[in-house]
Amino acid sequence: MPIEDASSQLDIRMPVTQTMGVVFASAHSGTEYPDEFLAASRLNLMTLRRAEDSFVDELFADAPGMGAPLLCARFPRAYVDPNREPYELDPTMFEEPLPAYVNSASPRVAAGLGTIARLVANGEEIYAGKLSFAEARGRLERCYRPYHEALSDLVERTRRRFGFCLLIDCHSMPSVGGPMEQDAGQERVDFVLGDRFASSCGRRVVDRVEHVLRGFGFAVARNTPYSGGFVTQHYGKPADGTHVLQIEINRSLYMDEIAIERGPGFAELRRRVAALIHDLSAIGREVLAA
Numbered sequence: 001m002p003i004e005d006a007s008s009q010l011d012i013r014m015p016v017t018q019t020m021g022v023v024f025a026s027a028h029s030g031t032e033y034p035d036e037f038l039a040a041s042r043l044n045l046m047t048l049r050r051a052e053d054s055f056v057d058e059l060f061a062d063a064p065g066m067g068a069p070l071l072c073a074r075f076p077r078a079y080v081d082p083n084r085e086p087y088e089l090d091p092t093m094f095e096e097p098l099p100a101y102v103n104s105a106s107p108r109v110a111a112g113l114g115t116i117a118r119l120v121a122n123g124e125e126i127y128a129g130k131l132s133f134a135e136a137r138g139r140l141e142r143c144y145r146p147y148h149e150a151l152s153d154l155v156e157r158t159r160r161r162f163g164f165c166l167l168i169d170c171h172s173m174p175s176v177g178g179p180m181e182q183d184a185g186q187e188r189v190d191f192v193l194g195d196r197f198a199s200s201c202g203r204r205v206v207d208r209v210e211h212v213l214r215g216f217g218f219a220v221a222r223n224t225p226y227s228g229g230f231v232t233q234h235y236g237k238p239a240d241g242t243h244v245l246q247i248e249i250n251r252s253l254y255m256d257e258i259a260i261e262r263g264p265g266f267a268e269l270r271r272r273v274a275a276l277i278h279d280l281s282a283i284g285r286e287v288l289a290a
Contacts, residue, residue, distance in 0.1 A: 009143050010150055011057070011072040019067030020281040021162030023154045024060050026170045027082040027147065027231065028053035030073040037079050042128040043120065049260050051078045051120050053172040059254065059266075060170050062274040067281060069154050073147055077117070078126060080143040083169075083229040084108060084115040087140070093118050095130045111180055115144065121178045155235060155242060164241040164288050166205060166280065169194075169231045175252035183225045190218035190253060194228035194246035200236025201243040202288040209245065212279050216272050243288055 029052060033045065041048060057072040064070050073082060087102045090109050093116070098104060112119030116136050119125060151167075158165040173192065177183030191213050195201040206222065213220050228236070228246040236244035251257050254266040 009073065009075050009146050011070075011074060012150055012154075013061075013064045013070040013072070015064045015067045015069065017067065018069060018158065018161065020283070021158055021164050022063075022068045022166045022168060022277075022280050022283065023071070023151075023158055024063045024068055024168045024170055024277075025071040025151055025154075025231070026053065026057045026060060027073050028077040028171060029055065029057040030075045030077065030079075032074045033076055034079065040128065040131075041078075041126050043124060043126060046260065047120060047122075047124065048076065048078045048126070050122070050257075051117070052076060052260075053170070054251070054255060054260055055262055055266070056170050056172050056249065058262075059249065059270050059273050060168075060277070062270070063277050066274070066277050068277065069158075071147075071150055071154060073143070075143045078120065079116075080139045081113070081115055081117060082144055082147045083231050084113075085230055086115065086144060086148075088114040088230075089116060089136060090114050090118045093127065093131055094136070095132050098133060115140065119180075121174065121180070123179055151231075151235070159241050164243070166201075166283055166288065167231075167235055167242065167244045168280070169228070169244060169246040171226075171246060171248045172251050173226065173248045174257060175250050177225065181225060188225075188250055189221045190250045191220045192224070192226050192248040193220065193222050194226050194232060194248065195223065195244075196228045196232050196236060197223055200228055200232045200238070201245045202238055205243060205283060205288060206245060208279070208283075209247070209276065212276050216275075218272075238288070241288075 089102050091098050091104045155165045177186045210220050226248050232244045232246045254269045255263045
């Protein structure tokens with residue numbers, strides 16, 4: 001499906017009236033794969049789709065009806081990853097030398113998972129040939145920039161209205177650590193809460209989310225194996241009233257990871273997520289202050 005303009009890249013689902021100082025965002029649940037991208041890839045669509053946080057936007061879909069905005073990327077993570085710096089690129093992927101402002105030395109680039117990824121999670125190369133830098137820049141202008149402009153606007157408007165903003169960065173994770181990850185081959189807990197080791201979000205909020213999830217019977221970990229990516233690091237400024245918590249959900253709870261289909265646990269997990277959203281609606285400045 002061709003990508004035509006910036007407005008086609010996002011779903012911004014607004015409540016009739018925003019009643020809580022919380023914003024939800026799903027950067028990796030997009031499924032609209034441009035034809036030219038598929039033609040340039042050496043992988044089939046199903047292999048590319050395993051990079052998605054499939055159906056996470058649906059798990060959090062009750063947020064607007066409960067009074068909170070939900071931002072969703074429609075473009076796929078394998079095409080552009082908004083949870084990276086704007087120019088985190090691997091120079092080996094490109095036909096020509098990259099500009100000096102490109103960050104080509106980050107650990108994410110080294111792992112093949114930059115703003116435009118070189119690899120999928122199982123370590124396979126995405127592209128059959130090299131890209132031009134103009135192609136990369138075009139993707140960032142069409143997809144990355146609009147996503148962050150929308151996210152920044154939602155966060156700032158929420159902060160002005162409520163005196164704070166809690167951004168929940170919504171993700172999913174494979175049930176077993178992949179070959180390029182620190183927990184390779186290990187089964188994972190149900191939820192991982194990432195707050196950049198207590199630097200991006202008030203402690204009471206993280207405690208509260210963990211308490212709610214454990215009350216449902218879920219196994220919960222903090223910051224391992226995921227402490228938060230660019231969004232958590234860039235937007236999380238608790239001293240300025242902006243708190244960011246990344247939530248990673250184990251895909252085995254709600255989907256078939258091979259077929260990429262909703263599983264029998266999907267409806268119940270969505271109800272649990274809605275209950276968590278309801279609990280977060282009571283978050284106020286007195287909770288975030290600590």
